[in-house]
Amino acid sequence: MIMERNQIISWLKEIFEEIIDEGPVLLSDETTAEDVDGWDSLTNIQLVVSIEKHFNIRFTSEEIIVWKNVGEMIDCIISRKEN
Amino acid sequence: MDFLLNHCYKQRYTVTPEVYSHFQMCSKDLNPLHTDEEFARKKxxxxxxxxxxxxxxxxxxxxxxxxxxxxxxxHSQSISFMNPVFMNENLDFEAVVSDLFEAVNVIQFKYKFIKPCGKIAAKGLIQIGIIV
Structure with missing residues (x-):
């Protein structure tokens, strides 16, 4: 599971850097939107679209509004991949 | 969302002289390929x-x-021009709902403009958001 989290965070880093396009992005479980320059509400829409496409999963609006940080985003990705 | 995956929207568009001249005024693009019949024929x-x-x-x-x-x-749109369009040509526009992202109210379309001869004039992707 630890490997899987590391792999997911590595993919998320690539997705964030492509969408935000402001150089390297540092991500950890504790990272929030306030920690990443350019992660605003509009960017968040594109991030969700890209994450759903990359992992071939779909979230619900109820799921994404309660994410407090990247760790909860990853929990949700893992949960979707397992179901 | 009132959108169904794979639903196809169809519409007909024509580049009329009015459309052409209004776009020319708006863009201020007077490149001879668009304005000079003889130049275009030579090309x-x-x-x-x-x-x-x-x-x-x-x-x-x-x-x-x-x-x-x-x-x-x-949110975004892309376009690839495949074949030129000429004055008064009817273009059949087809846009298919290619993906739905309900969590963020996003819809993506794959579209194409088809010339009367059946060739594709242009194609691409459009992403829209539903403002809630």
Whole structure:
């Protein structure tokens, strides 16, 4: 599971850097939107679209509004991949 | 969302002289390929080539006026020009709902403009958001 989290965070880093396009992005479980320059509400829409496409999963609006940080985003990705 | 995956929207657009001249005024693009019949023929075209970006304005119309809701905003659109369009050609526009992202109210379309001869004039992707 630890490997899987590391792999997911590595993919998320690539997705964030492509969408935000402001150089390297540092991500950890504790990272929030306030920690990443350019992660605003509009960017968040594109991030969700890209994450759903990359992992071939779909979230619900109820799921994404309660994410407090990247760790909860990853929990949700893992949960979707397992179901 | 009032959108179904794979649903196809169809519409017909024409680059009329009025559309052409209004776009020319708006863009201020007087490149001879678009304005000089003789220049265009020398370059191997059968007449003045219509501005490709007129097709982008047709997409604007499609998104703004032809969908089941007016609560829309364009996030992105891409266009690849495949074959030139000439004055008064009818273009059959087809846009298929290619993906839905309900968590963030996003819809993606794959679209194409088809010339009367059956060739594709342009194609691309559009992503819109539903403003809630």
């Amino acid at each position: 191997g075209f059968s007449g003045k080539v219509m501005y490709g970006n007129i097709l982008n304005s047709f997409i604007s119309h499609f998104i703004g006026e032809s969908l089941p809701t007016k609560d829309v905003i364009i």
